[in-house]
Amino acid sequence: MTLFFQLIVSGLGFGAVYALGAISLTVIFNTSNVVNFASASLSSAVALLMWLALVRLHLSVVLAWLFALVAAMVIGAVVEAAFLRRVERSSLIVQIVMTLGLLVAIEGLDGALYGFNPKTLPHVIHGPSIAIGSVFLDRNDAFILGLTLVLTLVLYLVYQRTRLGLALRAVASDRDVASLMGIQTQRMVSLSWAIGVLLAGVSAILIAPSISLTPTFMENVAVFAFAAAVLGGFGSLPGALVGGLLIGVMSNLISGYLSNNLQLTFVFLMILLVLYIRPNGLFGKRVMSRQ
Amino acid sequence: MMPNPLSRLRKGHMARRGGLAVGFLAFALAPIFVGSNVTTMGILTEAVIYALVVVSLNLLVGFAGLVSIGQAGFLAVGAYAAGYSANHLHLALPLELLLSGILAGLVGFILGLPSGRLRGHYLVIITLGFGLAVPQIALEATDITNGFTGLSISNTQFGPIVMNSPRAMYYFAFVVVAISMMLILLALASKSGRAIMAVRDSEAAALAMGIPVARTKVIVFTLSAFFCGIAGDLFAHFEGLVTPADFTLALSLFFLAAVIVGGLGSVGGSIVGALVLVYVQTRSASVGGYSEFIIGAAVVVVLMLFPEGLASIPALLGRRLHLTRGVAELPGPDAVEPGEVSSIIAGADPGEHQGGVNA
Numbered sequence: 004m005t006l007f008f009q010l011i012v013s014g015l016g017f018g019a020v021y022a023l024g025a026i027s028l029t030v031i032f033n034t035s036n037v038v039n040f041a042s043a044s045l046s047s048a049v050a051l052l053m054w055l056a057l058v059r060l061h062l063s064v065v066l067a068w069l070f071a072l073v074a075a076m077v078i079g080a081v082v083e084a085a086f087l088r089r090v091e092r093s094s095l096i097v098q099i100v101m102t103l104g105l106l107v108a109i110e111g112l113d114g115a116l117y118g119f120n121p122k123t124l125p126h127v128i129h130g131p132s133i134a135i136g137s138v139f140l141d142r143n144d145a146f147i148l149g150l151t152l153v154l155t156l157v158l159y160l161v162y163q164r165t166r167l168g169l170a171l172r173a174v175a176s177d178r179d180v181a182s183l184m185g186i187q188t189q190r191m192v193s194l195s196w197a198i199g200v201l202l203a204g205v206s207a208i209l210i211a212p213s214i215s216l217t218p219t220f221m222e223n224v225a226v227f228a229f230a231a232a233v234l235g236g237f238g239s240l241p242g243a244l245v246g247g248l249l250i251g252v253m254s255n256l257i258s259g260y261l262s263n264n265l266q267l268t269f270v271f272l273m274i275l276l277v278l279y280i281r282p283n284g285l286f287g288k289r290v291m292s293r294q
Numbered sequence: 295m296m297p298n299p300l301s302r303l304r305k306g307h308m309a310r311r312g313g314l315a316v317g318f319l320a321f322a323l324a325p326i327f328v329g330s331n332v333t334t335m336g337i338l339t340e341a342v343i344y345a346l347v348v349v350s351l352n353l354l355v356g357f358a359g360l361v362s363i364g365q366a367g368f369l370a371v372g373a374y375a376a377g378y379s380a381n382h383l384h385l386a387l388p389l390e391l392l393l394s395g396i397l398a399g400l401v402g403f404i405l406g407l408p409s410g411r412l413r414g415h416y417l418v419i420i421t422l423g424f425g426l427a428v429p430q431i432a433l434e435a436t437d438i439t440n441g442f443t444g445l446s447i448s449n450t451q452f453g454p455i456v457m458n459s460p461r462a463m464y465y466f467a468f469v470v471v472a473i474s475m476m477l478i479l480l481a482l483a484s485k486s487g488r489a490i491m492a493v494r495d496s497e498a499a500a501l502a503m504g505i506p507v508a509r510t511k512v513i514v515f516t517l518s519a520f521f522c523g524i525a526g527d528l529f530a531h532f533e534g535l536v537t538p539a540d541f542t543l544a545l546s547l548f549f550l551a552a553v554i555v556g557g558l559g560s561v562g563g564s565i566v567g568a569l570v571l572v573y574v575q576t577r578s579a580s581v582g583g584y585s586e587f588i589i590g591a592a593v594v595v596v597l598m599l600f601p602e603g604l605a606s607i608p609a610l611l612g613r614r615l616h617l618t619r620g621v622a623e624l625p626g627p628d629a630v631e632p633g634e635v636s637s638i639i640a641g642a643d644p645g646e647h648q649g650g651v652n653a
Contacts, residue, residue, distance in 0.1 A: 038415035040363075040422075089598050095414040099361050100554055101597045103418075107547050108590025115584055222543055226426055229419045264434045271423030278416055279408040 009138040010259040011252050016144025016213075017227075018251020019151035023206035024228025025235060025243035026155060031199035032237055033175035035192045037087060040102040042203050043225035044109035045082065047218050049075040049204030050211045051113055054122050071208060072201060079200030080193045087196070088189075113218035121215030124208065147209045154202065155244050162240065171195060203228075223267065227254065230270045233277060313562050314479075321468055325461050335460035336532075337576055339467050343528045345568035346471045348552040349478060349561055350521040355550065356558035357482065358514040359494035360409060361418050364425030365549045368519040370432065370541040371398040372526020377445030377536040378438055387452040391470060394527035395520040402519020409515060410508025425546045429538035444537030447530055457531075467528045474521050479561060481517060490514050491559075544586065548575075551589045554596055 024042065031039045039045075052074045056067035086105060090097050128146040132139040162168035173181040174191040182188045206228075207221050214220055231250045235242025253273075254266040261269075321342065328334050347369060354360045372394035379390040405424055409417050432439040439445065450457040450466060457466045481487050492500040493510050501507050530536045548571055556567025571589065578585040 038418070040415075040418065086594060086598070093597075096355070096359060096361055097597055099414055099418055100550070100593065103361075103363060103547060103550060104554070104590050104593030104597060106590065107544070107551065107586050108594055110544075111584065111586025111588070111590055115587055219544075223426065226423055229422065233416065233419060262434055264430045267423070267430045268427040268434075271420075271427040274423055275405075275408060275420055278412055278420065 005137050006259065007256075008136075010255050012135065012138045012140050013144065014252035014255025015248060016141060016147045016251070017210070017255065018248040019144075019148045020206045020210045020224065020247075021227040021231045021250050022244045022247025023151050023154070023202050023209075024225060025231035025247045026158065026240055027199045027202035027206070028228060028232045029235070029238060029240060029243045030158070030195050030202065032232075034171060034178075034195040035083070035087065035091075037098050037102065038229075038237075039199065040099065041082070041105035041109060042199075042228070043221040044106045044113070044218070045075075045078060045200050046203035046207035046225075047216075047221045048078065048109060048113055049200065050124065050207035050216055050221075051117055051122075051218065053204075053208045053211075054117075054124050054216060057124070058122070068208075071204060075201045075204035076197035078204075079196040079198070082200070083193050083196035088192075110218045117218060119217055119219075121217050121220075124211040124216050126212040127209065143212070150205075150209070151244075151247075154205070155240060158198075158202075159240050226267060227251070227270055230274050233274050314475075317562060317565060318472060321472075325464060332460050335464050337572060339460070339464045339532050341569050341572040342464070342467045342471050343525050343532060344549070344552070344572055345565045346474055346525040346528070347522055347549055348556065348564040348568040348571070349475060350518045350525065351549050352553045352556075352559065352561070352564045353478065353482075353490075353514055353518040353521075355553050356560065356564075357487075357494060358490050358511060360511060360514065361414060361550070362421040362518075363418055363543070363546045363550055364405075364421030364423075364428075365518075365522055366541040366543070366546040367421075367425040367428035368398045368402060368522035369526040369529060369545075370428045370536075370538075371401050371519075372523030373530040373533075373536045373540070374432065374439055374445065374526075375523065376527040376530035377447055380447040380530075381445055387450070391524055391527050395524040398523020398526060399516045399520035402522075403512060403516040405519070406512040406515025410511045421546075422543070425541070425543055429541050432538040432541075439536075439538070442538065444535050445530075446535045448534075450531045463532060467532060470524065470528055474524055475561065478517075478521060482561075486510070486513060548589055551593045554593050 024046070027046075028039055028042060031037060049071055053067055053071040056062045056070045057064070060067075062070065082105065086101060087098070090101050126143045128143045130142040132141050133145055134140075160168075162172060170181070170186045171191050171194070173184065173186055174188050174195075178188050181191075203221075206224070210224060211220065214224075227250050228247070231246035232243055234246035234249060235244075250270060250273075254270060257269045258266050321338075324338055325335065328338070347365060350368075351362060351365045354362050375394040375397045376390060379385045379393060383390075385393060405420065408420065412420070433441055435441075450463065452466070455462075457463045482490070489500070489505045489510050490513070492503065492505055493507050497507050500510075529540075533540070552567030552571040553564060554567075555570060556565070557563030574588050575585050578588065
């Protein structure tokens with residue numbers, strides 16, 4: 004039984020990372036109606052910039068974080084303005100393929116710039132694990148979990164309690180009406196891409212020390228984030244958070260009891276099952292499609 | 295819009311048939327022109343095999359409007375079936391090819407079941423998960439796949455004919471791919487083929503015409519996977535070794551890029567796309583990242599140039615020259631601008647509009 008609880012607790016760190024990824028996808032999807040399949044390459048790029056700042060340029064930790072976060076927001080806004088805006092009114096398939104093209108191109112660009120050999124990024128927090136009864140929580144995992152919860156809460160409050168959040172939600176619910184109400188919809192979409200890539204970038208920086216850092220290292224992580232967003236119904240922030248933690252814990256249980264190699268398979272089967280039973284996700288609302 | 299769609303369709307048909315015949319001859323005679331050294335034959339063989347994969351993917355993306363980024367998964371199923379047969383079952387080559395196709399088709403059928411009910415991006419996520427899961431399953435199912443080491447295929451033999459030279463291997467792949475392409479073209483020209491395109495153009499309209507939309511999508515998935523499985527079988531014979539590391543997400547994305555660059559809904563374009571893909575890969579294989587960058591950027595550029603629909607360069611050129619009929623103009627959900635609606639309303643009832651101004 005201790006193993007069971009230990010697996011649950013040690014799945015929370017990765018779960019929080021998946022949750023951040025899912026929230027990133029949700030924030031972008033809500034305003035722009037685009038599922039950002041380029042997320043894996045964008046977040047890898049941010050983690051590589053962090054490596055550049057920290058390991059290559061020897062910046063202080065605070066400065067390196069600042070550099071990486073600002074870069075993430077700029078990357079998000081630029082990608083939206085330069086590429087996604089061009090296909091804003093195009094069909095869904097064009098938008099999907101655009102993000103997939105960006106995924107390949109950005110990974111290739113990073114590969115050409117940094118090479119594909121793995122790099123190491125240091126853990127943010129060091130120290131002994133925290134004992135909770137008979138199970139242990141890794142200190143770095145605890146930090147990731149805490150940061151994720153704080154970021155989600157802040158984001159949730161911004162969305163629910165501020166005028167900016169109101170504008171973002173208005174754009175999410177109906178872009179044309181929001182525009183008629185005097186909201187700068189374009190700016191809101193840019194902002195959501197900036198926030199989205201910021202969150203995905205943070206998730207990449209947090210998880211990079213646990214796995215090797217390469218231009219493609221977030222691909223597998225992104226699958227779990229997509230799964231988390233699907234579970235959460237692609238739209239709600241709390242849904243994405245719960246979805247991410249659930250996926251993290253369950254895949255860790257699979258890894259512990261069955262095999263490390265079957266995590267992805269399990270997640271794939273779960274998405275397949277969830278979507279087969281509830282095509283709009285576990286927590287998603289039913290939407291009628293016009294096409 | 296089109297003055298005489300029927301005659302235009304026929305004309306397109308003739309031109310396309312001509313184009314395909316020229317392509318067929320070009321591939322059949324290629325070893326004479328480009329020489330038959332090992333490297334060139336290898337590149338050509340790979341191109342022919344990839345062409346079948348890209349066409350099979352185009353069935354999904356171009357003809358049915360279903361985006362898949364898990365095509366390498368089907369390729370893997372076919373390749374492992376070939377490897378397993380070569381090591382354990384020792385089936386005759388045609389039977390083995392059929393087995394690979396059927397196994398992959400079965401997987402495609404299962405994967406296609408939920409696709410009838412899903413919106414576009416959910417389907418992409420499912421195929422993404424599928425494509426990444428297959429190599430992991432292959433790593434785990436060591437009894438069948440021999441895990442990390444993979445399965446090796448020592449010889450390719452059809453009756454008394456042994457494909458032991460690069461040129462023989464090329465012709466073997468060429469014949470199988472040519473037959474498969476012919477079957478695909480026949481399927482597309484059939485009633486189900488037209489149903490597939492009707493579903494792509496408008497699900498609501500297709501439904502109204504009595505086309506079973508969900509079933510049609512499952513059929514496309516099964517067909518696409520079947521032919522991709524056959525390509526996988528060829529891939530296994532060509533490579534001589536099948537390992538889980540062969541079937542990456544990058545490979546699936548490359549196939550999709552070839553579909554986009556070659557043109558949605560164009561069989562000839564897909565073949566060209568596969569050639570371009572193999573060319574870029576071999577030219578920049580030594581330099582890390584460049585082939586990915588070029589291929590990804592090509593997709594982005596095509597979309598930037600043609601954001602309205604994925605008619606793409608060859609198809610657009612063809613339409614300008616009246617060679618092919620219009621393909622793959624997929625209207626988005628926001629095809630009608632808000633301004634248009636208001637002008638339509640204003641136009642429909644000018645009296646009320648004027649009244650409003652006067653008041």
